[in-house]
Amino acid sequence: MSKEIEIVKYQSLLGEIKTAIQHARFRATLSVNAEMILLYWHVGKLIAERQRQEGWSAKVIPRLAADLQHEFTNLKGFSERNLGRMLAFYKEYSENLILPQAVAKLQSIDTEQSTDLPQPVANLQQVLTKIPWGHNILLMEKVKEKNVRLWYMLQTIEKGWSRDWLLNLICKGDVGCNCRAYKFHT
Numbered sequence: 001m002s003k004e005i006e007i008v009k010y011q012s013l014l015g016e017i018k019t020a021i022q023h024a025r026f027r028a029t030l031s032v033n034a035e036m037i038l039l040y041w042h043v044g045k046l047i048a049e050r051q052r053q054e055g056w057s058a059k060v061i062p063r064l065a066a067d068l069q070h071e072f073t074n075l076k077g078f079s080e081r082n083l084g085r086m087l088a089f090y091k092e093y094s095e096n097l098i099l100p101q102a103v104a105k106l107q108s109i110d111t112e113q114s115t116d117l118p119q120p121v122a123n124l125q126q127v128l129t130k131i132p133w134g135h136n137i138l139l140m141e142k143v144k145e146k147n148v149r150l151w152y153m154l155q156t157i158e159k160g161w162s163r164d165w166l167l168n169l170i171c172k173g174d175v176g177c178n179c180r181a182y183k184f185h186t
Contacts, residue, residue, distance in 0.1 A: 034129035036077070037136065041128075044090025047083065061087070077133075085137050092140055093128065127153045134163050142170050 047064070050056060065080040072078065128136060131153055143149040156166055 030130065033132060037129045037133060040077075040082075040086045040133060041090050041093065043078075043083070044086035044088070045094070047087050048090055048094070058084070089136065089140065093124070124150075127157065130157050132163070135161075135166060138163055138167060138170070142167070 047061070051058075051060065061083045062080045065078060065083050068075075068078040068083075127150065135153075135156055139149045139152055143152060152166065152170065155161065161169070
């Protein structure tokens with residue numbers, strides 16, 4: 001009987017440790033995602049500012065992509081196409097809505113309220129950094145009305161929608177709520 005109790009206690013300990021590891025890995029993934037989104041926004045900002053200051057055209061992007069890929073051979077995400085998306089991402093959200101120095105000060109979104117109450121602009125950075133880059137690009141390219149886009153972002157966070165599921169809902173036009181009540185100020 002004693003060995004059975006010990007086995008049960010051991011299994012309980014093992015389960016707690018496994019859960020802690022899974023939660024830590026999930027939090028680490030979210031943290032990395034947030035940093036990458038902020039980096040991509042910042043790269044877009046640098047390109048936009050330099051194009052404006054120097055009068056450079058979009059032709060600078062292929063050269064930047066080649067040089068970045070040469071310098072960082074094992075790093076993905078800096079292709080010509082993705083650099084163009086970073087520039088578009090910055091332009092779409094350039095109204096000082098993403099401020100890298102403020103990331104640590106932001107609190108997490110209360111997802112229980114996210115579908116009931118309009119979110120203030122202060123939470124836009126959180127929303128953008130809580131969904132993967134591919135989701136952000138999909139929404140930016142497919143959903144032009146910003147209030148609707150914000151609703152999709154919040155639903156993605158709350159419900160854990162995959163990119164394919166999100167695309168399917170967008171294509172069907174299945175908004176399912178009065179998403180125009182969400183405030184998306186620029």
